[in-house]
Amino acid sequence: MTRARGTGLAARLFLAQVLVAVAGAATLWLVASAVGPTIFHDHLRRVAGAVSAQTSLHVEEAFRSASALSITVALLASLTAGLAVSAYVTHRIAVPVGRLAQAARALAAGRFDTRVTIPAIGAEFATLTDSFNAMASRLESIETTRRRLLADLAHEMRTPVATLAGYLEGLEDGVVSVDSATVGVLRAQTARLARLAEDITAVSLAEEHRLDLHLRAVPVDQLVAAAVDGVREGFADKGVGLFAHVGAGLGSVLADPDRIGQVLTNLLGNALRHTPPSGSVTVSARVSGSRDTVELAVSDTGEGIPPSHLPHIFERFYRVDRARDRAHGGSGIGLAIVKALVEAHGGEVSAVSAGPGRGSIFTISLPVSAPEPTP
Ligand SMILES: Nc1ncnc2c1ncn2[C@@H]1O[C@H](COP(=O)(O)OP(=O)(O)OP(=O)(O)O)[C@@H](O)[C@H]1O
Ligand SMILES: [Mg+2]
Known part of the structure; x- marks a missing residue:
């Protein structure tokens, strides 16, 4: 089952940069509106003494539009920088992450020879890549052993099972009689199958360290x-x-x-x-x-x-x-x-x-x- 993919890393990064830039601009605007006019008035009084209400209105208007202009320019500049940063980070991080995700999908689909190579972008990524590759090669070797074991097991079982089937058929058709020789063959073949099962269990238990050793x-x-x-x-x-x-x-x-x-x-x-x-x-x-x-x-x-x-x-x-x-x-x-x-x-x-x-x-x-x- 695949979950909804949602927004990609690049879009999220850019959104984060936009939020930071807008929050910065809003804070700047609030601070400038709260303390700016008082400081501005103070400086104006010290430099020009008492000014007429009309001059004051005019100068304040000039101050407000200068502030709005500089904050807008700053906001645009930081959004452009944000876009550039997200593009760069996306390239450096999202591409390798995407590659890793693709490799994990291939592994999940049973392609155990999948390996990933990722550029040097930090110790965490190096550890992640090494662990992924180690996991893939372990799975590959387990899969190879499993296939070989099943093939060998089927091969080993074929002869005794075929002999048993042949004798049973012979008995049904009356070609073979139930004498001690026949019973001997049937016993030998069943014993061989039983031993095969026992040996496989023994070797699997020992190899998987599930044996109870009384040392x-x-x-x-x-x-x-x-x-x-x-x-x-x-x-x-x-x-x-x-x-x-x-x-x-x-x-x-x-x-x-x-x-x-x-x-x-x-x-x-x-x-x-x-x-x-x-x-x-x-x-x-x-x-x-x-x-x-x-x-x-x-x-x-x-x-x-x-x-x-x-x-x-x-x-x-x-x-x-x-x-x-x-x-x-x-x-x-x-x-x-x-x-x-x-x-x-x-x-x-x-x-x-x-x-x-x-x-x-x-x-x-x-x-x-x-x-x-x-x-
Ligand atoms: N002492 C030995 N001298 C010569 N060849 C040997 C000797 N021991 C083992 N082998 C060879 O190694 C092979 C593997 O031995 P192993 O004990 O695993 O199997 P096996 O004896 O054929 O069957 P099993 O032990 O399952 O009854 C044997 O088939 C034989 O060819
Ligand atoms: Mg032996």
Whole structure:
């Protein structure tokens, strides 16, 4: 809905100048009429002594018309000056304000690439322009992420939904029978959809900082031992070695043990998936050089990651080999969850790999928990 536009800035400025000039002229006229004649008479008496009534009338008339003339000339001069000032101010202020309003309208209409450049006319305008441009680029990046997320989500859902639809059709037509294989497929596809929904919720909550983190001092060796114990069976089944090297005296980190458990489980799950039998995976921990964080690393001797893919693997739905990784059952959200969870703790994540076939190392850093003061 658009509101009535009303009078423009230039007209309002000019009206204000007219009011000031008229008020000034009226005041001048009143003061001149109230005190002018007395002072004038006084001066006249001192200079010319007593004058006849006719002379006095004549001189007073001359005084009044001189005053009226000068006040009228002054009023016209100030109105001309007012017009010039409003034209100048309009050009300097109303034009940029108009440009900003136009840009705001474009933004409201969904053109998020809109930016404004405004000439240097004061700190307030500079702040306004900077804030507007910052708001526009934030909206633009949110919009890009939203579009990509929706597109990826639709893409991820398509396969399981198509499989489910195909099987249901087959069941209806009697081509497929309800045996354990069919039920297995249906279960796997519904589980995949359910996991997709869970993962998307987890990553959104973490990225929007809406997670309830129960932070406490957790001994590093306990964190690692719990994560390793949880995945030991899977490693043994595949024949991949699993080792933990946690030096003594590492102390504690300030963390939510369940969330960091989830992070380590994700990293260990990836390492297991991408390491062939007889390879190995090692979890190690060390205090950083600055001694304010602990670095936990999960390294494997597996297939490695090509350098061109490394910068993207923490993005949602990113997989190095889309077809193969999806066949493994992954939807490419695991590392996005890892990143969001670690960053919610105030930590950082990184990945390095010497290239295909030469293993990968995923490192997370977590803030060290300050030791309890000794009584
Ligand atoms: N240890 C690893 N070795 C080699 N490649 C890896 C390793 N960890 C992750 N990747 C690559 O990074 C991609 C993204 O990993 P991520 O954990 O986000 O997704 P995913 O494991 O495919 O699916 P999800 O974790 O959602 O089940 C993987 O598809 C894989 O290509
Ligand atoms: Mg994963």
